[in-house]
Structures are given as structure tokens and as C-alpha cells.
Amino acid sequence: LRIIASSRLRTIHHNLEAALTATGVNDVSGQTNASAAKASAKSRFESTKQRFFNHLLMGMKARTVIRAIENDLAEGFACVIQVVSTGESLLKRRLEAMDPEDELVEGALTPRDYVLSYLEQAFPIHAQKLVEIDGNVVAEPLRDANGALVVSREALALRDAAMMELMALAPIPAALDQILWAFGDEVVAEVTGRSVRPLKSSDGALFIEKRSASSNSAETRAFMDGEKDILIFSDAGGTGRSYHAAQTAKNQKRRRHYLLEPGWRADAAIQGLGRTHRSAQVSAPFFRVCTSDVHGEKRFTSTIARRLDQLGALTKGQRETGSQGMFREEDNLESPIARGALRGYYADLAAGRAGAMSYEQFTDWTALRLIDQDGVLLEELPPIQRFLNRVLALPIHMQNALFAEFMTRIADQTERARAAGTLDLGVETLRGEKIEQVSGEDLWTCPRSGAVTRIIGLEVTDPVHVLPAEEALDRNPDKLPMINRASGRAALISSRPMQMYDEEIVTLMRKVTRPSGSNYVEEGRFANSAWEEIKPPEFLRLWDEEADSLPKTTTTKLYLLTGLLLPIWKDIPSGNERIYRVTPEGRGSMIGRTVSEDGAAALRARFMVGTPKTSQDMLTAALGSTAPVDLGRGLTLTRRRVAGAARLEIDGADKGAIEGLKAVGCFTEIIAFQLRVFVPHGEGVDTVAILARIVGEGSPTAAERAA
Template identity: 45%
Template sequence: MSVFTDENGNARSEPMSDENGAPVLCRSALAARDRMIEQLCALPPIATALDAIIERFGVDQVAEVTGRTRRLIVGRNGRQVLQSRSPRANVAETRDFMDGTKRILVFSDAGGTGRSYHADLAAKNQMRRVHFLLEPGWRADAAIQGLGRTNRTNQASAPLFRPVTTDVRGERRFISTIARRLDSLGALTRGQRQTGGQNLFDPADNLESTYAKEALHRWFGLLFAGKLEAVTLSRFEELSGLRVEGADGGMVDDLPTIQRWLNRILALPIVLQNGIFDEFLGLVEARIDAARQAGTLDIGVETIAVEHYEVLTDTLLRTDALSGATTHLLELEIARALKPLRLERLEEFYGLSGSRQQLLRNARSGRIGLLVPARSLLTDEGMRVARFELVRPLKHGHITADQLEESNWETVDPTEFRRLWQAEVDDAASHLKRERLHLATGLLLPVWDTLPSDYVRVSRISARDGRSLLGREVPLHCVPELCQAVDFH
């Protein structure tokens, strides 16, 4: 390559050629290329997810419903064999899975529409389906079609959905896109966002949300100020090709968009991108936690499944003069069946013998909990806030190191921990939890501005007998103010 200076004074490079126009090649570069090609050819082949599953469990156990007409399989002698697949192979594979001949089924877009893989009561194989969402793709409608193949009517049991990712943080880029598009699809087709995503994703999974965009802007500010640990400003600009510092020495006004930033992060070394993502997600989760604690986190319609509910009072707040539609304030008593986390599942998910876990008991309440390290939050000033996940039989949440130090949690020996955990599980499973709440229902748009602006929670109360109520929750202390605001006497 020959180096020259353009009209703006910037150093540029272009291919070098001799006086006859033939390219001038660098012998050392050619030798390095040949060595790299030889090294790449010597590496073992990396199987795709589909081929890896078939190789691991065998063609006798895996039903493949894809558009492939040929595939490489490993024969009994250990050698690879090229196998042809006819257009009717998918029909036979589906039948083998539904009959229970094959326990595993892998399907792609070719098998994602017009077929059923659910635990059909009319099929021999009525085992509960565990649906691993491995490569959802970019199309939200196709992802919804795929999710619907294992969750249909007349089924023995509902499936368990398991989105799958690796520990490479940059992969969150792809999860983020499909999560956002599923939300958009749900809003268009059903009038509420989370119906598109089937509640598979957390608000933190959408890296293109308002919280994520605010966090990225602050991340750039911390990067420019040199307060990040994962990377410096000069190294980030060198590796990513993104410009953060302007010619005047200040931060540029037109910072990269979050989509462009995410794409560039994917090209960085895995250790570096993991470090950058940890700090970025610390900023995102700090904002989401703050919104959740303030009651302003918008998660769409939240379904509250109850055994039954009783309407204690029904207050008519407003009647529309034109349509006659009414607005009501209901006082409800709901009874929910508690679903505690069993001790066996706790050990499966977290383990109890590791050095990172702490077995705790609250000296004040007597309740039990498992403390597990979690991702640290990052303040807007660049300070790390150490945080833990506190897992309890009936709920789990997060607690900072300072909050833990000021609390009544204390360590307990494993034998006592198991006994107390099992006691809480048995107690929770033996009775229903009853609570009261106020729900504004009916025609809410005319009175929306009178509802508490700092507590926006839309809920669907769904009872086991099929009854349901949809409305917006109203905290008890806001009820008198609401009634006064709509001129109720």
C-alpha cells in the first residue's frame, strides 16, 4: 500500500502498482496470509446449532422439520455421510415426534407455519413441551408463528419457553431487536405491547428503549470523562471507529445512535465487549430499578392470575353523556395461590454449596433467603454500586451492599437453612394469599388525567373460573382525591 495525503491533510492509503500498472505485492504479507489460511484449515469444523444437536443426540432421537434437502450426518462408523431429504421428510419427522418415536424436534421457518407440535390430547406424545428459542431471527411475525406451534388448544399442558443466549454480551444486540419488534407487533395486533413478546423478555432486554438510550448518552459522558474501567476513550475510538471527541477537544454533539453503537461493539474482542456491556447494562438497570421503585415503569398490561376475586364495592365515577359508557372504581378482594420456589429448584438454579452464595436468615422476621452476587449498578457519576440478588421462597429482588449491611440478615448453617426454607414452602402452599386493591375500570380516557400520574399500572385480574377485569390500579391513599377530582359525592 502507498500512503498519500488528501486535500484535507488526512493520511490515506491506496494499492501500490508498478510502472506497468501491475500490483506490487508484499512478500511478507503474502507469507502471513498463507500461514493464516493453513492455520484456519487445520482448525476443527464448527457445527451449526442444528447439526450439533443432531450429532449429540443422533438422528434416531431428533426430528428435523426444516427446508434442507441434504444434510451431513455421522454414520455408525464415525464417518460423515451426505443424506438426501425428500419434500415429504418433514411430514414423517413431525409424525415421529407427535407419536413419541423421537423425543426432540428442531424446526425452522419452513416448519414454523401450519404445523402443530403441542402436547395434543389426540396425539400419543402428550409430554409437556419445553420450547427453546434458539435463533428467533429478525421477523417478529415469524417468531410469533414459531412460538405458537407448541402452544395451542386441546393440549395436555402448556409449554415452557426458554430463550437461549450465550455468555457473549454482544449477542444481546439480536435479542434486543426481536424483543423490540415483538413489542411493536403486539401493540399493532392486540393493542398491548407485551402480548407480542409473550412475556418472554424483561424491560432490560430491549436495548433500544428510552432507558437504554438515556443510559448510552450517560455512558458516552463517563467514557469522555475517563470514569469507565472497561475501556479508555482513545482505545474505544481506535477499535470501534466511532468519534466521541471533537476537534475542539469537547464531546461531539452528534453521538452515535444506539443501533450503530451496538453493531460496533460486536466487532470488539469478547472480553472487552463483555466489560463494556456490563458497565452499560449497569446504567440501564439502575434506571429501570429507579422507575420500578417510583411506580413509573411502563411494562404494559400486567396479568394477575387469581383463584377468585370478590367485588366489595362498586362506585360509579362517571357516565358519558353521549354514549352512556360508565367509569367505575372497584374495591376488590383477590385470593392468589402462592407458588413458592421449591428447595430442589433452588439448588438446581443457584446451588447451595458454592463460595459465592450466602445462606441467610432475617433475625427480625425469621424469613430465609439466599444471597447471590449480581451485576453492579453504575451511577451517573461513574461510581459502582455493589448489588446482590436476594432469592426467597416467594419472591426475589435485589439489595445493595449498603442495604445488606444495615439490614437484619445474618448467616445460617446449611442444615437450618434447608429446614427453614422447606417450612416456608409448606406454609405458603397450604393457604391462599388475600389482599385488597382498587381498580378503575370502564371508560377511562376521560378521567385518565385525574388518575395518579406517579403510579401507572394497568392490570388484568384473571380468575380461575374465567372471569376477568381490566383496569388501572389506584393506591388506597389516592382514592379520595380521585373521587373529588371527578366530582363524585
């Protein structure tokens, strides 16, 4: 049914584009003559489609929820189901259109009526004519001699064809009605805003029951008194009522709270969850978030996850408190990381590097354009909300294939951000097999308040978890087993590069997974490297040999800044802005911001030692902070991220100085049409010696000359 519905919506997409051309809203090349008319038709369709699939998914999940409720009732639980949509507007429209003598049937109460209403009322069938206004050619509705709008026969035929296809869809009633019909209104208490509802008689015939304003109070009382063991509530029933296992209630069975439909409002979702979780309760509820294996449903969970994060940040100062642990960071598909991953995925789709489908298939099914007539990626690409809406209408196998690739990119970008320390996760708990405090000293004292900033040295010991070679292969089907002939080590490397956006710089990258961890390599460096593909038996042997040689535990030294941080926040190295809660062995709990050993050395140099004077001090200060370090002669050294890697860049060099810097070991690159100078840094490079040649050990710096 889901595949058939997707096919019907695809037909409407194509017919809509054809109708826009037939009516004159678009010209034959696809350019619009009436942007307002086109935007109205498309926006109405997208919102209608969204409501249609939301109701369809809720209805399709109802059968599984009903089976789960049956099991809960048999085990002695009381069930509470939280929804947003009641389908009352759909029911009322159907009743108004029906002849009083007609019999109401299940097929008349389905979400396809939303799309049918759109086709009848908003599908573009009226012809347009081109007129010139203030030198601009625009389209306006064409009228006949009597002033009536002229209907395009071609557009009308397209609309009728779409309606005929949609009418062939099998009916799926609303989830609320399905649950009521399955258990009966004598078992189910309904606390919603509906004034009428369809019920089933003993012979299976549908009839309409009117609900009074006092129905919700009576239904709540029946549930709390144990007369009914199931309660369904909507937004109208999520305010001012309690459904928990109260000590004063007759119904003290443990609640099973089903979040069947979270809706779009985070505050209402949280308020609804609080209906079954109150003080003075006999037992806490068991929450169940109801979702499906249709990846397009992430369109709905993504928005509520983002808004729950925002609500948590506003109400408790921590984003993760808003979602109560029910949604993960990855569920928020509207984050900056997700937007960057989507832009990279668009580029891969347009270039034919995506494995899920070709660019032609993507545009055919989603009607989204990513490139212009010259084959260049558009500057204004479809936003993530539009992408999610269009993917929602794809057949399930296409959705899952697209989302698998998209989610892989999000996971990779998240992993890179976490490794770089730029992933904002709120207050995290630092975990380890063993955490010891090895040092503690005062870094800075506020001259006004006397408050102190302390720097605490920590050693964190963790076990090393290495996947066996066969499991690593199974978990990375998109990567190739390879060997580096220079080092003799094996790794799993992405079979094709992916585009990544790092500080607005587009880079083709491949992910390299080794027994000791993962990293990323630029496509250009990979192409010129010694990596070669190998057969699985050789890979298994090399991987397991390296895995066996790794230590069983690793000890990491880091520093925690605690106490007064805001006045010196800009001076703290920005490589890692994560906030941790730490409880070292034998010590009390502390909260602070972590810095690396180099970062701690840079802070000591700034606040406890003074301006770095030697080349070693300058290197330490530069690596530990993004603040520029004075090298003298108008030159500064700054740590920056370029194409995903940390580099040391020299600023302030004129044309003459650049040649001298290259002579002592520096190198240059042209990035974004700008010549930039870098100091080599990394394994096998004596960066201190290069800096010593630049500044000359013992020569006065600009700060000393100014003093």
C-alpha cells in the same frame, strides 16, 4: 476460541481502517473522501461479522444442547429443536469451490467462511483518486491505461494478513450439523429447507446426501409415529406442521422444545413455538431458551424480545403476551430507557468515569468514536444497534465488564421510571399481602352515553423486606458505605457519579441505597452534603439498627380510576400512567389506572368541587396533576420534573413580578439559558403559606373575575 475470534475481528477492524486510508477513501486525518465507498465497506463488514458470531455462538452452544438432549431422551422425552440458520448456502459455496476429487472435512463447513468471503469480495483494495465535481472534492476509483482498476499494494497486504489470521481459527461446524452427527439421521428428523446436507458415515467420513421435496413430510411422519425421538425444524418447517404430543399420534411423549436460535422475526419465532403446543394434546411442552454467558449474545435476544413485545401489542393488545413470558423487560436493549442509559454511558466512557475500560481501549477495540477533535461529546453518537454489534466482537471478559456497567445503568433508569410511574409495563396485577377497598364514588358521568367514571379507594398492605447489612454490601460492590453526620444514618452510595438524561437535561447523579429504599441525589448536592465514608464495622451496626427499627409492614393508600377513562384521560394526573388489574378482598376484579391521594384530591377538585379557591386547594391540585392551576394575575402553578425531582413552577411572571415572588419565598434558577421561578416544596417548607402570600386568601382568581 471466542477470545481468539475477537482478536481476529479486531485485526480486521484495524486493517479495514488502514486500507481505507491506503486506498484514498480516507485522508490521513481520518476524514472520508468517498463516503459511499466507506459506508459500503463498513456496512458489509458489520453484517458479515454479525452473521459470523451468530453462527459461532450457535455452534458453541451445540455441545451443551446435545448433552441436555441425551438426558431428556434417557428420561423418556421427545425433543424438538428450533433453528433459523441451516448453513446450506455455506455448504453449497464450499461444494462449488471444491475439486470433485477432494474429500469434504468438518473444517470446511465453519462460519469463518462468511468473513473470508467478505475479505475476498468486499475488502477495499482498489486505489481512489481525488476529483472535483461541482466544486466538491470527492474520490473515485483509479484506473490504469487499459481501464482496469488499480490495486493498492498496501491494502492488498492488509487484506492478506487478515485472511491468514482468520484461517488459523479452529473450526466450529453449524449447530444443526453437530446435532445430526451426534445422534445420527436414524434418530433425528430434519424438517428444513435444505436440499443437500452433510452426514457422517460409520467411519466418521463426511458425505453429501440430497434431500427431496417430500423429505420434510416423511421426517415429520417418522417423528409423530415414534420412529424418531428428535426433530429439528427451521422456518421452512415452522409453517403448517404440528409436532405436539397429539392424542391421535403414536409418539405421545412429552415434548422438550429447545429454542436454540430465535432469529430476527418475532412472528416466525412465535409460530415455531406453537408447533409443539396445540389443542387436543396429551401433555404441554416444556420450553427451553438456549443462551450463553456471552453478554454480546444479548444483541440477538434484545431484537427478538423487542419484536415479540411489538407483536404482542398488535395481536392481543398487551406487549408482554407476545414473548409468552420467556423474555423480560430488561432483555429489550432497544427501548427508550436503554437508549438513554447508553447515552449516559457514552458520556462516562468519554470522561474516563467508566470502570470497565478506558476511552482509548474502547475506541481501539470497537473503532467507535464518541468525541470530536476538541474532546467534546459528539451530537450524533453511535446508535445502540451499532454499539451492540461492536461489543459482540470483544473478548468475553471485556464484554461482560462493559455489559455489567451498561445493565446497571439500565436497571437504575428503569427503577427511576418505575418509581416515577412512567415505566410502561402493560396491564399489571396489583399485588399485596392484603388489598382492601375502603371507598368508592362516582367521579364523572358522560353526558352523551351516561357511562360513569368511578374512583375507588384502596389500602394495600405489604411486608417490609430489608436486606441485612452484610448482604447489602455484597450486592452493591460498586457503592461505598457512608454516614450522614447530620442525621446519623448509614447508606451505600455510588462510588462515582453517572450521567442521566431526564427530559433532555443531563444530570450527574449518585444512587443512595438505604434500609428503607433507594433514591438519587445530584452530584452538586452530594458534594455539599454531610455524607462521609465510614469503616464496614460502623456501617454494619448503623444499617442493622435502622433496619430493626423499621415497621414489619407498610400500608399504602391509592386510588383506582375505573369505568370510562378516555374522555378525561388528559385530565388525569400524569405522575403515574400504569394500568392495574386489582382484586380487593371480598370484591370482584377491576382494571383501571392508579392515582395517588394528591391526584385523587385534584380530580375531585376538578370534577366534583370546582376550581380550587384556597391556597391549600391550589397546592393539592398542582401536586396531583401536570395541568396548570390558576393563581390569578396571569400566574399559573404547574408541577414539573427538573433534574429527576418534582418541582412546582410559576409561569407568567414578568421581570417586575419575579422580584415580588422572590420576596414572598420563591426562588429562581437558570436552566437551559432560561430564568425559571419555583415555589419551595418539601419537608420543613410551608408551601401553603407561600401560596397564600402570592394569591392573597380571599382575593378573586382569574376564573372568578372572568365569570
